Structure formats: structure tokens, C-alpha cells
Amino acid sequence: MSDALLPAFFERNELDKDRREAFAAEFLTLLAERTGRYTMGDSTSVRAETAERLARGILCCVGLHLRSRGAKETAERSVKALYEAGVQDARRQARRAKLLLRQAEANRPPVENVGFSDTLAALPAFFERYDAAFFAHEIPCDIDYPLCSPVPDELFGAEYVAEYLRRWNMECAFLRRFEAPLLSLLYTRRFGDAGLLVNLYAPVAEAALGRALSGKRAQGLFADETDRALIYGRVGRASKDAARSALLAAAERVCGELGVAGGRDKRT
Amino acid sequence: MENTRLPDVVRKMEEHLSGELRACNLRTARYGLKLSETSIAALARRRADALRDAGRVEFGESAVPKLIEAFCDSPYLLQEDYERTIGELTEAFYSLKNDSFDRIADDELIEKMRACYDAYEGCLDAVTGLTLASVLRGRRLDDAEEDADE
Numbered sequence: 001m002s003d004a005l006l007p008a009f010f011e012r013n014e015l016d017k018d019r020r021e022a023f024a025a026e027f028l029t030l031l032a033e034r035t036g037r038y039t040m041g042d043s044t045s046v047r048a049e050t051a052e053r054l055a056r057g058i059l060c061c062v063g064l065h066l067r068s069r070g071a072k073e074t075a076e077r078s079v080k081a082l083y084e085a086g087v088q089d090a091r092r093q094a095r096r097a098k099l100l101l102r103q104a105e106a107n108r109p110p111v112e113n114v115g116f117s118d119t120l121a122a123l124p125a126f127f128e129r130y131d132a133a134f135f136a137h138e139i140p141c142d143i144d145y146p147l148c149s150p151v152p153d154e155l156f157g158a159e160y161v162a163e164y165l166r167r168w169n170m171e172c173a174f175l176r177r178f179e180a181p182l183l184s185l186l187y188t189r190r191f192g193d194a195g196l197l198v199n200l201y202a203p204v205a206e207a208a209l210g211r212a213l214s215g216k217r218a219q220g221l222f223a224d225e226t227d228r229a230l231i232y233g234r235v236g237r238a239s240k241d242a243a244r245s246a247l248l249a250a251a252e253r254v255c256g257e258l259g260v261a262g263g264r265d266k267r268t
Numbered sequence: 269m270e271n272t273r274l275p276d277v278v279r280k281m282e283e284h285l286s287g288e289l290r291a292c293n294l295r296t297a298r299y300g301l302k303l304s305e306t307s308i309a310a311l312a313r314r315r316a317d318a319l320r321d322a323g324r325v326e327f328g329e330s331a332v333p334k335l336i337e338a339f340c341d342s343p344y345l346l347q348e349d350y351e352r353t354i355g356e357l358t359e360a361f362y363s364l365k366n367d368s369f370d371r372i373a374d375d376e377l378i379e380k381m382r383a384c385y386d387a388y389e390g391c392l393d394a395v396t397g398l399t400l401a402s403v404l405r406g407r408r409l410d411d412a413e414e415d416a417d418e
Contacts (some may be wrong), residue, residue, distance in 0.1 A: 032327030044374035
């Protein structure tokens with residue numbers, strides 16, 4: 001079983017031996033109960049893979065609730081209580097993700113690729129198939145589009161999808177500041193015909209940053225030889241700290257010019 | 269969770285099964301069938317092995333008492349073969365559960381196994397050689413009849 005699903009207090013050995021043993025015993029009792037519920041009493045046994053999926057679902061809910069409330073609750077609440085609260089948390093995350101999906105559908109960028117369109121079309125299936133009570137950790141749909149800044153590995157299920165969509169919307173809010181022909185030209189020059197599954201935000205952000213570093217408006221996107229020489233002077237030849245400061249200042253200018261901050265669209 | 273007392277929990281599950289099998293003795297006595305403590309321990313081990321070999325996990329109640337309950341009144345089940353028969357039925361049961369992708373309920377599968385056992389006059393090979401197709405054959409007919417009724 002993936003260690004990433006084990007509650008952090010287990011990983012960090014925060015619990016004393018008795019509490020760890022009690023947790024394990026309570027967990028197994030709960031797993032037996034959930035397995036019985038899953039088979040609806042039709043079967044005394046399940047495949048090991050099914051038992052593992054059920055176990056991961058429980059751990060996901062427990063972990064989700066502990067992350068939201070803090071590990072101190074473990075001393076006071078039973079594993080079953082933590083799991084049940086975690087199921088509610090997972091359902092809340094799914095509702096949040098659904099709102100973020102509506103936002104994503106309403107705010108599409110001017111140019112899309114196959115990975116983007118397919119993923120957006122596949123995401124509604126997540127909400128039809130997601131089962132917080134049994135398999136809260138699973139993502140029952142295909143998410144192929146790579147984000148510029150991927151979702152951390154410690155997130156699962158609805159929490160992962162909500163965070164994925166939050167980041168997705170931030171990237172789209174940025175892309176919507178640019179004209180479609182300019183974006184298409186940038187993608188064609190950068191990827192040719194190989195841009196079916198690449199991230200759409202990263203090359204635009206890089207280009208906009210480059211323009212800002214060369215003292216030009218970000219929305220133009222393309223840099224000429226003079227711009228490149230300026231950029232090299234400000235970043236390539238500068239010390240690490242100076243380069244970082246220049247990049248941060250340029251990023252601020254880009255966000256200011258485009259009116260984007262914190263993933264929200266300042267124009268709407 | 270490697271530093272916990274998981275083996276204790278597993279041992280408790282085995283003890284639980286042993287208790288269930290002892291309780292079965294009370295019900296099977298009238299058919300002249302009884303499991304000794306040695307047989308109970310052997311069946312508990314065999315069930316654990318069968319589960320492991322089939323890649324299955326069982327919590328709480330076991331299917332073994334259900335098998336005993338279903339087969340104990342068969343005229344072909346005799347005391348001298350009792351432990352061996354239940355052991356082999358247990359292995360066949362978990363294997364068939366896997367073959368059916370868990371689409372057959374325990375009780376339904378046990379019923380088919382018992383019918384086959386009696387039809388072949390207690391021949392265990394017939395039961396252990398049951399295929400998914402033969403188990404489902406009657407079920408499809410039932411389903412078709414239900415559909416026709418609707």
C-alpha cells in the first residue's frame with residue numbers, strides 16, 4: 001500500500017505504541033465493516049485488490065480529515081469517527097471541484113489542444129462515478145492534460161481534482177489575456193505538430209516573462225535579438241540572487257499588466 | 269503500519285473461525301459429522317492458505333461454516349472424508365468466487381456446488397472442476413424467466 005495515504009502521524013511516528021496498535025485494530029475492524037457493506041452481505045470475502053482499494057479509501061478519508069483538523073484529534077476520536085468525518089470532507093471537496101469545473105468550462109482559453117479539450121470533456125464523469133464512501137482516493141476519469149505546476153502527490157480523489165482545477169483555472173485566466181492568433185503562432189513555433197498533450201500555459205508565461213525582462217509589454221509575446229540580449233544581460237550574466245530578483249520583478253509586471261493575481265481574473 | 273500488532277488481529281480471526289467450526293459441530297452431530305480440534309486447526313490453516321492462493325481476503329464471518337451448513341445433510345458426506353471434503357470445497361469455493369469476478373453471492377455459489385456434489389454422488393472432482401459457465405447456466409435461465417415475467 002502506498003505510504004502517501006498513511007496519516008502523517010503514522011509516518012512521523014508521532015503516536016505511542018499503544019495508540020498505534022489501537023489505531024491498527026480499529027482500522028481493521030472498520031475495514032471489515034466497510035467490506036461487508038461493499039459486498040452488501042453477499043460475500044464473506046473479497047479479492048485482495050478490492051480489500052486494498054477499500055483500505056486506501058478509508059485511509060484517504062482519515063488523512064483528509066486530519067489534514068483539515070490537525071492530528072490532535074486522533075487522541076480523542078475513533079478511526080471510524082475520523083473516517084466518517086473524512087467522507088463528508090471528501091464530498092465537500094467534490095462539490096468544490098464541481099464549482100471549479102463550471103468555472104473552467106466557462107473560462108476556456110482562446111487556443112486549446114487535444115489534451116486540454118479531452119480532459120475538460122472527461123472531468124464531468126468524475127462527479128458521476130466518484131464514490132467518497134468506498135473509494136475516496138480514486139479519480140474515476142482520465143486526466144491527461146499536464147499542468148505547468150502539477151498537483152502534489154499527497155493529494156487524492158476529490159481533493160486532487162479540486163486542486164487540479166484550481167490550478168487549471170489560474171493558468172486559463174492567464175491565457176485568456178492573449179489573442180488567439182498570437183498564441184497559435186507561439187505554439188506552432190514552439191511545438192510544431194507535437195503539441196497535442198503539452199501544457200499551454202508554460203510557453204506563454206515564459207514568453208511574457210521574457211518580454212517583461214526586456215522592458216516591453218508582455219502581451220506582444222515575441223522577443224527579437226535585441227530583447228534576447230537584454231534578457232541575457234539581466235538574467236544570464238547576473239548573480240543567482242540578482243537574476244531571481246529580476247525574474248520576480250518581471251513576473252509582478254506581467255501580472256500587473258495582464259490584471260491577474262492569485263488565480264483570479266481582475267477584469268471580471 | 270509495520271510496528272503494530274497485526275499478527276494478533278490475524279490470530280484472533282483464526283480463533284474466531286475455530287469458534288465458528290466448534291459451533292458447527294453442535295449442528296452437524298445429528299448427521300454423524302464432527303470435527304476434532306486437530307481437524308479444526310487444519311481447516312483454519314487450509315482456509316488461510318486457500319485465501320492466500322486465491323488472492324482473497326476474508327473479514328469477520330468465514331465461508332467455511334456456510335459450506336459445512338450447506339453440505340452436512342448430504343448423504344454422500346461421511347465422517348471419514350469430512351475434513352478433507354470441507355477443505356477441498358473451501359479451495360474450490362474461493363477459486364470460483366474469483367472466476368466469477370465476485371458476481372455470484374456466496375449462498376448462490378454454495379447452492380450450485382451442493383447440487384453438483386449430489387448430482388455426481390459426492391464426487392469432489394466434479395465440484396472442484398466446476399466452471400463458471402456451468403455455475404452461471406441456471407442463473408441465465410432464471411434471469412431470462414424473470415425478464416419474461418416482467
